[in-house]
Amino acid sequence: MISPQWLRSFVVLAERGSFTRTADQLGLTQAAVSQHIRHLEETLGPLLIRRPRQIELTPAGQALLMYCADLEQAEKRLNLRLSGEDDRQGEISLISPGSIGLSLYPLLLDLQALYPGLTMRHRFAPDHDVLKAVGNNDFELGLVTIKPDDPRLAACLFAQEPLDLVVPAKVMVSCWEDLENLGFIDHPDGQAMASRLLSRVFPGNRGIRSIACKGFVNQIGLILDPVARGFGFTVLPRYAREAYAWPDAIRVVEMDPRVVDSLWLIYRAQWTLSARARFVASELASRLTGKTLELV
Template structure:
């Protein structure tokens, strides 16, 4: 790497055009200026100036080094400007959440991006553990998960909650939800099904459901695409549990029956970031929006 002090002396000399005046401008001696130029030429391996009488001319290599020095100075100034100015409506934001939550928040994030074109939003749908892994590795800056992560590695806060729904075909409307009914209906399995089922059965206030052995539930099928999970339920093939946001975004929700149980089941949502990561100001814009949507 070329010494930036030598480059500065060289560009000043080119712009001033005189060794003595360059020395005065830089508060140096004339021999000091000459020494910097000689050291720069030695580092480059080429003569950069050709002396003529009391003046000098740039060699072809000198012109190239001068252009390089100007670009380096411009890049450094640009960097310093970026470091000192943090625009809340500009730059890339990376975040991750569950697929059902993504259906809810992405339209809001897209609207924000339309208002502020310099804001770039990268949203990834993923399960809890992948979200935490990506946050810890630095691939994602913000995540939304459904349990409190290890405080040694993550900074977290409650940002809202999601209502969980036990969903059956419309033909089951007004029927009592029993173990036998669910076994006969069969579970439409999906990546988060066991987590949602366990939480729902434990908190819904129905003792019979709380005693169901999830491992024994017969399965009517499996699908890992969020926008497809409710299709078999709507067509009379099985039941499942999903967040309310997934139901609201389903085109055939009139074909579904949301079971009524003793207690409403809500899952707490936690906004997480890496503990040692100081996020740019634009993430406060994102957090404000998320709090408004999810609170």
């Protein structure tokens, strides 16, 4: 392995053109500089043509000088990556619930198109998996619907997301009986979301379990397909509904009072969030909500 000190002596010698000036700049003796060059030439062959008042690099010397420049740039890139100061380069790792993920992933791709140095790694997962992944450093950023009380995690409000009662486009709903006649399209969080929303919209109702289940879907992007076909209604977070590809086939029943969930951006509290993660998180919040993200 070539000593970095030998390479440093060679680079300065190539710049200054004199063993004496090189020794002065590096704070070494001229004999020490000569020894460094001799070690390099024993390994790589002749690097210099020595003349009375100047030195000239051989082709091997030119190649070594380029190698040293490459090493310097590689070291700068490494330091920059470790420091996280470059907000347009590197990997963005984000894990989020599927609802918000449907809206965020296209925005992540838009940012990657603008800044090709960024690489996006995004996974859909429920809250407990998000907390675990960020806590274990598998992902730098996460989104959850409940603010965590884990001291390892920092959290800031990212967005607010209402629950939507979604029915087929041509169906009108004004009472509980209309929902019973329509039937329910369930999903992994369906009954819990429906219970929370409908208990406020229709106080004293008989409960979501009293309504016939007309289907169950565990893929967030497909839940509205049976609704669009007229098979039933469902309750979904708004970002999932807004990401649906055929909005004309469904309709949101606007009712008060609304149920609104908070979405929290989480990351490890013990160390500084990278500049690129801060940049992307702020851009996502601005593009999604039009508001500035206040990172802690």
